[in-house]
Amino acid sequence: MIKIYAPASIGNLGVGFDLLGAAISPIDHNFLGDCITVCSSKIFNIINTGEFSTQLPNNMHKNIVYQTWKIFCKIIQKKIPVKIILEKNMPIGSGLGSSASSIVASTVALNIFFKTNLKKQKLLKIMGKLEGLVSGSIHYDNVAPSFLGGTQLIIQEKNIISQKIPMFENWFWVIAWPGSQLSTVISRDILPKKYTRKTCVQQNKNIATFMHAIYTNQKELALQVMNDLIAEPYRIPLLKNFDVTKKNLLKLGARTCHISGSGPTIFSICDDYEVAKTSETWLKKNFLQNKKGFVHICKIDNYGSKQVR
Numbered sequence: 001m002i003k004i005y006a007p008a009s010i011g012n013l014g015v016g017f018d019l020l021g022a023a024i025s026p027i028d029h030n031f032l033g034d035c036i037t038v039c040s041s042k043i044f045n046i047i048n049t050g051e052f053s054t055q056l057p058n059n060m061h062k063n064i065v066y067q068t069w070k071i072f073c074k075i076i077q078k079k080i081p082v083k084i085i086l087e088k089n090m091p092i093g094s095g096l097g098s099s100a101s102s103i104v105a106s107t108v109a110l111n112i113f114f115k116t117n118l119k120k121q122k123l124l125k126i127m128g129k130l131e132g133l134v135s136g137s138i139h140y141d142n143v144a145p146s147f148l149g150g151t152q153l154i155i156q157e158k159n160i161i162s163q164k165i166p167m168f169e170n171w172f173w174v175i176a177w178p179g180s181q182l183s184t185v186i187s188r189d190i191l192p193k194k195y196t197r198k199t200c201v202q203q204n205k206n207i208a209t210f211m212h213a214i215y216t217n218q219k220e221l222a223l224q225v226m227n228d229l230i231a232e233p234y235r236i237p238l239l240k241n242f243d244v245t246k247k248n249l250l251k252l253g254a255r256t257c258h259i260s261g262s263g264p265t266i267f268s269i270c271d272d273y274e275v276a277k278t279s280e281t282w283l284k285k286n287f288l289q290n291k292k293g294f295v296h297i298c299k300i301d302n303y304g305s306k307q308v309r
């Protein structure tokens with residue numbers, strides 16, 4: 001038997017649409033990510049447990065975990081039945097890489113269980129393909145950090161899919177999921193197909209300066225250019241009260257606030273623990289739409305997926 005945990009992740013990081021992603025873990029050490037257990041069995045079965053298991057497709061074949069098993073059967077050229085327990089701890093359509101978390105945990109678990117010994121880049125390719133099946137197009141900014149940990153720059157060139165980059169260590173990432181769902185396919189479909197040259201130059205300037213600021217340890221400069229022109233302006237109308245929420249968080253001392261991945265989760269960055277606590281309290285009171293919603297103060301998870309049993 002093997003059990004793997006894969007953490008939640010923030011795609012885009014407010015400046016690098018489809019290019020930057022970070023794995024996160026709540027500072028209270030609670031798990032924010034799915035777990036996959038694989039054990040031997042005479043018949044194939046997926047058992048869904050966990051707080052958000054009711055959001056999973058009823059048809060087992062539509063669960064991305066089933067597709068992961070199918071890919072491994074193809075690799076080993078044999079249909080070996082297994083029992084897979086999916087602990088669905090992540091809300092679906094949240095912008096926190098819920099499908100990525102299931103994909104990463106199941107790919108890592110099956111690679112160990114079947115002793116396929118596939119290397120990291122090969123595993124990542126499989127994860128990207130699976131992510132493409134559920135979110136409409138291949139993007140690695142959730143699977144790469146959830147798998148490899150830390151902040152990942154998506155490169156997608158020849159045999160390099162992503163590489164880890166540094167991140168400011170004193171930043172607290174306060175994430176808030178309002179309790180509603182937003183499909184990645186939909187929030188990708190609404191984006192323009194073309195952008196003006198001015199927008200492209202500005203977007204390039206922001207991401208290039210952000211990377212420069214990280215490598216030269218210029219936190220203020222990084223915060224100043226953390227601005228996305230490709231997706232965020234078009235997605236803000238899909239969220240409830242984003243502008244007023246951001247305004248209030250900045251008033252409380254948060255340094256910035258953005259949409260996590262394709263939303264509706266938002267994240268704010270605080271460089272002071274007390275401000276992070278005040279933001280958490282404010283978000284719980286003012287941003288959550290129902291009892292299911294949650295707020296967590298997180299740090300970057302530098303480990304990514306890990307074996308927990």
Ligand SMILES: Nc1ncnc2c1ncn2[C@@H]1O[C@H](COP(=O)(O)OP(=O)(O)OP(=O)(O)O)[C@@H](O)[C@H]1O
Pocket residue numbers: 055056057062063064065091092093094095096097098099100102134135142182183184185261262263
């Ligand atoms: N194990 C699984 N976990 C999550 N989603 C799954 C799973 N299996 C199948 N799905 C399907 O994949 C789709 C995932 O939707 P979507 O990409 O919007 O969610 P998400 O992964 O939470 O998004 P995001 O990457 O923005 O966090 C849904 O249609 C869902 O039914």
Ligand SMILES: N[C@@H](CCO)C(=O)O
Pocket residue numbers: 011012017018019095096097139141142184187188231260261262263
């Ligand atoms: N980069 C992806 C992340 C999805 O969570 C997007 O913004 O559509």
